[in-house]
Amino acid sequence: xxxxxxxxxxxxxxxxxxxxxxxxxxxxxxxxxxxxxxxxxxxxxxxxxxxxxxxxxxxxxxxxxxxxxxxxxxxxxxxxxxxxxxxxxxxxxxxxxxxxxxxxxxxxxxxxxxxxxxxxxxxxxxxxxxxxxxxxxxxxxxxxxxxxxxxxxxxxxxxxxxxxxxxxxxxxxxxxxxxxxxxxxxxxxxxxxxxxxxxxxxxxxxxxxxxxxxxxxxxxxxxxxxxxxxxxxxxxxxxxxx
Numbered sequence: 001x002x003x004x005x006x007x008x009x010x011x012x013x014x015x016x017x018x019x020x021x022x023x024x025x026x027x028x029x030x031x032x033x034x035x036x037x038x039x040x041x042x043x044x045x046x047x048x049x050x051x052x053x054x055x056x057x058x059x060x061x062x063x064x065x066x067x068x069x070x071x072x073x074x075x076x077x078x079x080x081x082x083x084x085x086x087x088x089x090x091x092x093x094x095x096x097x098x099x100x101x102x103x104x105x106x107x108x109x110x111x112x113x114x115x116x117x118x119x120x121x122x123x124x125x126x127x128x129x130x131x132x133x134x135x136x137x138x139x140x141x142x143x144x145x146x147x148x149x150x151x152x153x154x155x156x157x158x159x160x161x162x163x164x165x166x167x168x169x170x171x172x173x174x175x176x177x178x179x180x181x182x183x184x185x186x187x188x189x190x191x192x193x194x195x196x197x198x199x200x201x202x203x204x205x206x207x208x209x210x211x212x213x214x215x216x217x218x219x220x221x222x223x224x225x226x227x228x229x230x231x232x233x234x235x236x237x238x239x240x241x242x
Contacts, residue, residue: 023049027092034075034085034105042089043068046101053093055150062192063099063148066129069122070103070144078107078142097150098131106141125200128229129192151189163190167197173204173235178219179211187218194226201226201233209241 022029028049032038043064050060071087079085091101127133132147163186166177174197182190198205207223227237 021045026053028090030089031086034079034087034107036072036075038087039068039071039075042071046089046091049091050099053099054097055099055148058189058192059148059150062129062196063101063146065196066126066133066146066148067101067103069126069129070146073122073144074103074105074107074142078105080107099148099150101146101148102143103146104141104143108139108141122200124229124232125195125202128195128200128225162186165190165193165197173206174198175206175208177208177211179213181213181215182218182222183215184217187222190218191222191225194222195229198226198230198235201229201231201235204235204238205230206238206240209239 020029020031023045028046030042030045032042046067047060047064050063051057055063067089071089074087078087085105085107088104089101090104091099093099123133123135126144126146130146130148132145134145136143136145163178163180163182166179168175168177176194176197178190194205194207195201197203205226207226209219212219223237223239230237
């Protein structure tokens with residue numbers, strides 16, 4: 001069912017009392033059963049909405065990954081045993097262009113230390129994929145609040161090759177080969193790419209930097225942040241600069 005309000009067009013779809021979708025150019029609202037089969041459609045719906053809101057593929061992928069981890073936690077742990085419940089995802093954009101997404105369930109579960117369990121590592125991955133993560137626990141349920149800023153569009157004043165990261169999986173971990181220029185403003189993107197490759201720190205990571213260009217200002221801080229994420233999960237970062 002479609003309807004039009006004073007501030008734009010909406011799509012409202014209610015499949016049953018446990019599922020609903022509300023889409024607008026400024027916000028997205030989803031409600032669905034706490035079932036693992038629902039996660040993929042939620043990821044697809046959120047990605048489409050983010051693209052429509054002006055987010056690039058890398059930015060959208062970071063937020064979709066974090067939301068997926070939060071939804072998985074609710075699906076797997078909010079309703080133990082035979083209990084059945086729902087999960088809600090609500091997203092909107094601020095005036096500054098940043099996206100806010102709330103993932104809410106109405107069950108009860110504890111947040112574990114990040115280095116101890118897969119659930120804890122999921123929260124670590126969320127924190128490395130977006131700019132802010134807040135967890136609000138109440139008697140009525142838990143809300144994970146995520147925020148991801150939109151990167152500013154900068155004029156391209158140089159023809160030098162941009163940063164490229166090639167990911168290779170090995171029997172002992174992941175190898176990331178970084179080449180091209182990594183200026184300061186590209187550091188956060190590199191950090192997120194490396195953290196995602198290392199599954200939020202749960203997989204050992206080796207970074208090969210021999211192909212770097214002349215601009216390297218964004219490399220050191222990115223490596224420092226990734227090393228901290230790996231250390232928190234009991235792994236280490238190896239850097240090769242030859």
